[in-house]
Amino acid sequence: MSKYNFDEVIDRRKVDSIKWDVKENELPMWVADMDFATCPAITNALIERLQNGTYGYTNITDEWYDSYISWWDRRHGLKIKKEELIFSTGVIPSLSTAIRRFTRPNEKVLVQTPVYNTFYNSVLNNGARMIESPLFFEDNKWQINYEDLEEKLSDKQTTVMIVCNPHNPIGRIWEKDELARIGELCQKHHVLVISDEIHCDITKPGQNYTPFATASDICKNNSITLIAPSKAFNIAGMQSSAIYAPNEVTRHIIWRGLNTDECAETSFLAATAASTAFNEGEEWLDELNVYIQKNKDYVQKFIDENIDGLKMLPSDATYLCWVDCRNLTGNDTKFAAFLRETTGLFVSTGDQYGKAGEGFLRINVACPMANVVDGMNRLKKGAELYKVQN
Numbered sequence: 001m002s003k004y005n006f007d008e009v010i011d012r013r014k015v016d017s018i019k020w021d022v023k024e025n026e027l028p029m030w031v032a033d034m035d036f037a038t039c040p041a042i043t044n045a046l047i048e049r050l051q052n053g054t055y056g057y058t059n060i061t062d063e064w065y066d067s068y069i070s071w072w073d074r075r076h077g078l079k080i081k082k083e084e085l086i087f088s089t090g091v092i093p094s095l096s097t098a099i100r101r102f103t104r105p106n107e108k109v110l111v112q113t114p115v116y117n118t119f120y121n122s123v124l125n126n127g128a129r130m131i132e133s134p135l136f137f138e139d140n141k142w143q144i145n146y147e148d149l150e151e152k153l154s155d156k157q158t159t160v161m162i163v164c165n166p167h168n169p170i171g172r173i174w175e176k177d178e179l180a181r182i183g184e185l186c187q188k189h190h191v192l193v194i195s196d197e198i199h200c201d202i203t204k205p206g207q208n209y210t211p212f213a214t215a216s217d218i219c220k221n222n223s224i225t226l227i228a229p230s231k232a233f234n235i236a237g238m239q240s241s242a243i244y245a246p247n248e249v250t251r252h253i254i255w256r257g258l259n260t261d262e263c264a265e266t267s268f269l270a271a272t273a274a275s276t277a278f279n280e281g282e283e284w285l286d287e288l289n290v291y292i293q294k295n296k297d298y299v300q301k302f303i304d305e306n307i308d309g310l311k312m313l314p315s316d317a318t319y320l321c322w323v324d325c326r327n328l329t330g331n332d333t334k335f336a337a338f339l340r341e342t343t344g345l346f347v348s349t350g351d352q353y354g355k356a357g358e359g360f361l362r363i364n365v366a367c368p369m370a371n372v373v374d375g376m377n378r379l380k381k382g383a384e385l386y387k388v389q390n
Contacts, residue, residue: 004284006036006291007368026344029375032168032199032320034234034366036288041280042233042273049272058268060087067278068227068242075282076200078211078244086243086255086264087271090236091198091226092118093263094243094254098224099126099160101257102192108158110191112144113354116168119196120354131158134356135170140314142172146181153189161186163195166202166209169353169362170322171315173203176210183212183219192250193223198241201232202366203317205289213246221247224254229277232285234366240270292319295365295372302376307383319366322350326359328383329390336361338386343378 012020012035019033037043065082072078088094099109105127111119113132123130133149135142152158163182166173186193195212203209213220228241243258245251258264299321300312309328312321329335336349350360363379365372 002287002291004040004287006288007370008037009368009370010035010037022346023344026340026346027371027375027378028346029364029367029371030346030348030362032231032318032364032366033236034319035368035371036234036366038234039277039281039284041284042235042276045272045276045280046269049268055268058266058271060266060271061275063275063279064266064271067275071278072211072227072244076208076211076214078214080244081246084244084246084251086245086251086258087266088241088243088258089239089263089265089270091196091228091230091241092122093261094226094241094258095119095162095194095196096122096126097257097261097263098194098254099123099128100261101253102194103128103159106157107160108152108155110149110152110158110161111354112149112164112167114169114350114357114360115162115164115353116196117352119162119164128160129157131155132354132356134354135167135172137313142167142170142313144178144182146185149182150185150189153185153191158189158191160192160194163193163212165195165197165212166199166317168199168318169320169348169350169357169360170313171318171320173207173209173316176215179210179212179215179219183216183222187218187222193219195223195225197225198228198231199318200227201229201285202292202319203289204293205286207316209317213244223247224250229274229281232288233273233277233281235273235277238270238273239267240274242274292366295319295367295369296321298369298372299363299365299376303379306376306380309387310379310383319364321363321365323361323363324359325361328386330359332357332359332361335382335386338389339379339382342385343382345375345378345382 108131225244230236311324348362350357
């Protein structure tokens with residue numbers, strides 16, 4: 001029996017939620033933000049800290065460092081030294097700082113698409129150019145085109161590669177040998193790896209991910225890793241993350257960049273939330289992953305049995321469903337707009353994740369089962385209406 005109530009429906013319209021800034025009849029299943037109450041231990045720790053009544057400048061404590069070090073060792077087999085860990089206010093601020101520090105204007109940053117759309121913003125807004133190496137779907141999973149990857153890494157203008165591990169939006173957990181091969185190719189062509197591992201703790205029960213830095217010594221020495229409790233514990237609003245940088249020279253560059261950009265100082269709540277999540281949230285997270293998997297299984301079964309023309313592709317990580325709608329429509333943007341207009345279902349279009357995402361939808365199921373059921377019924381209704389009208 002579950003200790004935590006993930007079925008509780010919380011009204012988030014009253015708390016200025018970006019996700020729920022929608023019309024009254026709309027159901028948002030788009031941005032990667034959970035609708036569950038966060039781990040009670042975190043809430044209790046924040047309340048206790050608030051009751052002190054003083055909210056001034058705050059140091060990064062040994063507890064913060066120790067919580068990250070312990071979590072990644074026992075959960076993921078990554079051994080982190082205190083000096084290799086740097087606080088930052090978020091994964092995207094860290095990424096933007098890294099782009100500014102490790103590229104020169106108009107150099108190229110490589111990504112494997114379809115991939116998280118905000119990567120594009122971080123790259124382009126900081127003076128670099130995005131280059132895509134599309135993934136392909138074969139043998140019931142997404143695969144890397146190594147020939148295309150090396151060709152684009154060999155371009156002298158390509159200086160950084162962003163690895164999304166696990167991969168958003170497709171939910172793929174990269175295998176150790178795949179990561180090691182990426183690492184070898186990047187070292188060969190003098191390309192630094194930035195590994196975004198923010199989704200690493202949302203995985204199918206019993207299945208773990210491989211941190212990029214553990215795949216090989218090459219991977220460890222030629223990378224920085226972006227990590228955070230924000231996705232797993234639904235505390236993105238706390239503005240709390242970390243950078244793992246084992247290479248001393250690279251670490252100094254990114255540390256200096258974060259401080260210059262003024263995004264390396266914590267708040268009293270950010271440090272408390274993160275350390276409590278990793279020290280006291282393990283049981284909650286394990287139950288959460290079981291619940292999310294049930295939601296994903298429901299979506300898979302519902303679509304297979306009820307909606308012709310749509311197919312949910314398999315995934316082992318994240319709380320996001322990647323749905324192929326190419327047999328229904330060649331225009332995912334048009335279909336998503338139709339869904340929202342006719343049924344109120346608000347989902348993400350695949351094209352915003354790169355050309356390889358065209359014809360897909362991304363659906364967030366980190367919500368009570370009642371919302372998942374509601375969302376699937378809306379999706380079915382919308383697909384049926386779309387067939388009639390198009």
